[in-house]
Amino acid sequence: MKIKVGIGYDIHKLVEGNELCLGGIKIPFSKKLSGHSDGDCLIHAIIDALLGAEGKSDIGRLFPDSDPQYKNISSRILLKKVAQRIRNHGYEVVNIDSILIAEKPKMNPYFPEMKKALCSVLNTKAADLGLKAKSNEGLGEIGRGEAIAAWASAVLKRI
Numbered sequence: 539m540k541i542k543v544g545i546g547y548d549i550h551k552l553v554e555g556n557e558l559c560l561g562g563i564k565i566p567f568s569k570k571l572s573g574h575s576d577g578d579c580l581i582h583a584i585i586d587a588l589l590g591a592e593g594k595s596d597i598g599r600l601f602p603d604s605d606p607q608y609k610n611i612s613s614r615i616l617l618k619k620v621a622q623r624i625r626n627h628g629y630e631v632v633n634i635d636s637i638l639i640a641e642k643p644k645m646n647p648y649f650p651e652m653k654k655a656l657c658s659v660l661n662t663k664a665a666d667l668g669l670k671a672k673s674n675e676g677l678g679e680i681g682r683g684e685a686i687a688a689w690a691s692a693v694l695k696r697i
Contacts, residue, residue: 540696542629544590548582548597549680549687560638560645560686561652561669562614562659567643571686574603578613580638580688584656585613585620587634587692592624618659629694631660635668636690641683645671 555570559578571577585597594600601608601616608616624631634656638645649671653664660667674680680687 541632542591542593542694544587544592544692544694546583546586546588546590546596546690546692547687548579548586549685550577550579550582551679551685552683558643559613561648562612562617562655563648563651565643565648575601575608575611575616576613579686580636580652580690581613581617581656583688583690584634584636584692585617587690588620588624588631588694591692591694592627592629614655614659617656621660624694625661625697628697630697631662631666632693632695633666633668634660634662634690634692635670636688637670637672638686638688639672639674639680640686641673641676641681645669 550571550573552569553572558565558567558570559576561580582597649669653667657664657667679685
């Protein structure tokens with residue numbers, strides 16, 4: 539059985555708004571993530587991890603911000619395209635592990651809904667998707683509440 543591993547990272551600024559998109563869900567919050575798409579840095583990190591495991595490029599090359607068709611697109615749609623691409627290339631997701639780094643809002647209450655949203659797109663079980671939340675202990679732009687970042691790793695196996 540051939541196993542492939544990838545890692546991904548993304549960070550987005552927080553700007554004024556009332557709908558924070560993270561992990562494929564909408565979280566009530568006084569700010570939103572800026573970006574060409576919905577700015578969902580968790581999904582973007584997962585996409586980069588999946589593409590890295592596949593030995594491909596990154597989200598920016600596959601879905602460039604210069605292409606108007608991706609303006610304000612839901613990151614779940616982008617994740618669905620990448621998941622289908624991986625299956626078409628003969629692989630399936632074994633495991634994804636991720637970390638969201640934010641001062642606010644607290645993420646743990648939203649993890650069950652995020653897992654449901656992400657696992658339905660990835661065709662994985664909740665036990666195969668790790669979600670963790672960390673703060674930046676007041677340090678840097680994340681610690682000042684100016685940004686949210688995410689790290690992810692992905693393991694694929696040949697079908």
